[in-house]
Amino acid sequence: MSAPATIRVMVIDDSSVVRQLVQQLLAQTADIRVIGTAPDPVFALRKMQQEWPDVILLDIEMPRMDGITFLRQIMATRPTPVIMCSARAGGTGGVTAEALAAGAVAVIARPQLGVRDFLHEAVAELATAIRAAALTGHGARGAAEGFTSGAAQATRPVSPVLKLRPVKAAAPEMLHDAGWAAVLQRHTADAVLPAPGLEDGYRPPTARIVAIGASTGGPQALERVLKPLDRRCPGIVVVQHMPQRFTRSFAERLHRISGAEVKEAEHLDLVLPGRVLIAPGGKHLVLRRDGQQYYVETLDGPLVSRHKPSVDVLFRSAAKAAGSNAVGIIMTGMGDDGARGMREMADCGAATYAQDEASSVVFGMPKEAIHMGGVGDVLPLDHISAVIEQYASREPQ
Helix, strand or coil: CCCCCCEEEEEECCHHHHHHHHHHCCCCCCCEEEEEECHHHHHHHHCCCCCCCEEEEEECCCCCCCCCCCHHHHHHHHHCCCCEEECCCCCCCHHHHHHHHHHHCEEEEECCCCCHHHHHHHHHHHHHHHHHHHHHCCCHHHHHCCCCCCCCCCCCCCCCEEEECCCCCCCCCHHHHHHHHHHHEEECCHHHHCCEEEEEEECCCCCCEEEEECEEEEHHHHHHHHHHCCCCEEEEEECCCCCCCCCHHHHHHHHCCCCEEEECCCCCCEEEEEEEEEEEECCCEEEEEEEEEEEEECCCCCCCCCEEECHHHHHHHHHHHCCEEEEEEECCCCCCCHHHHHHHHHCCCCCCEEEEECCCCHHHHHHHHCCCCCCCEEEHHHHHHHHHHHHHHHCCC
């Protein structure tokens, strides 16, 4: 997966100063082209229907339609990477959390005063953020047709809030710096743990372990999957692409609505029946086995498939630790994180499932896993809870 040769950007902001300045600054780059600007989403949509952007730079407070509402519409009709850039952004709550939950790939907190100086100083980081966002856009489905004014149902928190670090001189050559090279460098799960070997695969019978991976649309999808479960469900480990500081509150919300125990995973937590462990933002989640007991490690390391936590890392660890006692489920999301890991789980004898296209906000991750040959069955979202429950009552094979 690679970024487009030229990344097309739409800038939507009710400040004419911001629109003009961002367009001028990004014109310095060889690989980013601002295809249009608009003072609000209604104007923007008219332009976007003529040429759809690869990345949208979006304000929050605007006339006629606010940015959060527009973001939800985009995620419901034609999922496209969106960077929110607003003076209202920042911190872990309020509109920042709402924007991430609605599907923003990043949120940039800009100052209320001195925005001109801020953009001049931070343009290199802004360009890097746009390039990183463009990399997440492959695998999105949908079309511009069908865009409505109603609120969308799907959400996606995935990436950190970006507090851009100003640089002294935003010269054009700085817009292709080593920081962007690090984003482009794509690591596989090999960077965190070795691939399954001959010693892995069909394991002596033990409790079933369920590993779930999700991204765009995942928070609401996970709510629907986990809500019907109770303390009799198998142990579950989850990677949902979500930034640091948000996974704990996400796990707490899931715990309140589910009959199972749901918590943000901590290093060396046991994986037990009736317990759901959510990978903490900024850490990889690795399943381990000690005799008949499973536990998790939370590890640092590079981005894998451009994510941390990475579904590929979790799925590979499940293949190695649980083998044929594992169940893998890949759900709605942009990109291909988890496709390789699911194939490794299938090769080690695990039961594997993918959410179907009709119920996915973005069919990217499930589609890539299917294409890679690692999916045993494709299911509507509303059938996934029942599949998980059946492994609670089934004797190990």
